[in-house]
Amino acid sequence: MIQYETVFILTPVLSDAQMKEAVEKFTNLLKEQGAEIVNEESWGLRKLAYPIDKKTTGFYQLVEFKADPKTIATLEINFRRDERVIRFLTFRQDKYAAEYAAKRRSLKSSKETVKEN
Numbered sequence: 001m002i003q004y005e006t007v008f009i010l011t012p013v014l015s016d017a018q019m020k021e022a023v024e025k026f027t028n029l030l031k032e033q034g035a036e037i038v039n040e041e042s043w044g045l046r047k048l049a050y051p052i053d054k055k056t057t058g059f060y061q062l063v064e065f066k067a068d069p070k071t072i073a074t075l076e077i078n079f080r081r082d083e084r085v086i087r088f089l090t091f092r093q094d095k096y097a098a099e100y101a102a103k104r105r106s107l108k109s110s111k112e113t114v115k116e117n
Contacts, residue, residue, distance in 0.1 A: 001036065001066040003098050008079060008088035009058035012045060019059050022084050027063060029078055035067035039105055052086050064093075064101060 010022055027037060043060035052058075072090055079088040093101065 001068060003038065003064070003066050003093045004072065004090055005062065005064045005093055005097070005101065006075070006088060006090040007060065007062050009048070009052075009060055009086045010084050011053075011086055012055055012057045012059065014059065014084060018084075022082070023061050025082075026075065026078065029075060030063070030065055030067065030071065033067065033071040033074055035065045035071050037063065037065050039064040039101070048086075055086065058086050 008026070010019055014022065023040075023042070027040065030037060039062070041062040043062060045057055046060050047057050048055065076088070076090060079085045
């Protein structure tokens with residue numbers, strides 16, 4: 001299995017429940033295809049670099065996963081079919097990117113444990 005990372009932007013007109021349902025739809029699709037979800041982060045509502053479909057903000061979501069290459073085609077077809085998705089980008093992580101992502105996750109989790117204490 002190859003490690004991938006995908007970031008997608010959802011339209012800002014969604015409610016919080018609708019946004020979570022859309023994210024859940026894509027993570028469930030990955031799981032159905034046999035992918036292993038490594039990390040999932042919601043970056044929240046952010047300003048876009050340029051307007052897309054007259055929208056200047058969007059909900060950003062990051063999903064890191066391990067999957068077969070055939071899974072990517074299925075995922076991207078579903079991104080294109082879903083009108084809630086403004087943009088998406090999926091790329092294959094090389095060993096350096098995977099190491100960096102693991103370090104970033106461990107730093108983030110250690111910061112959260114310090115805040116809790």
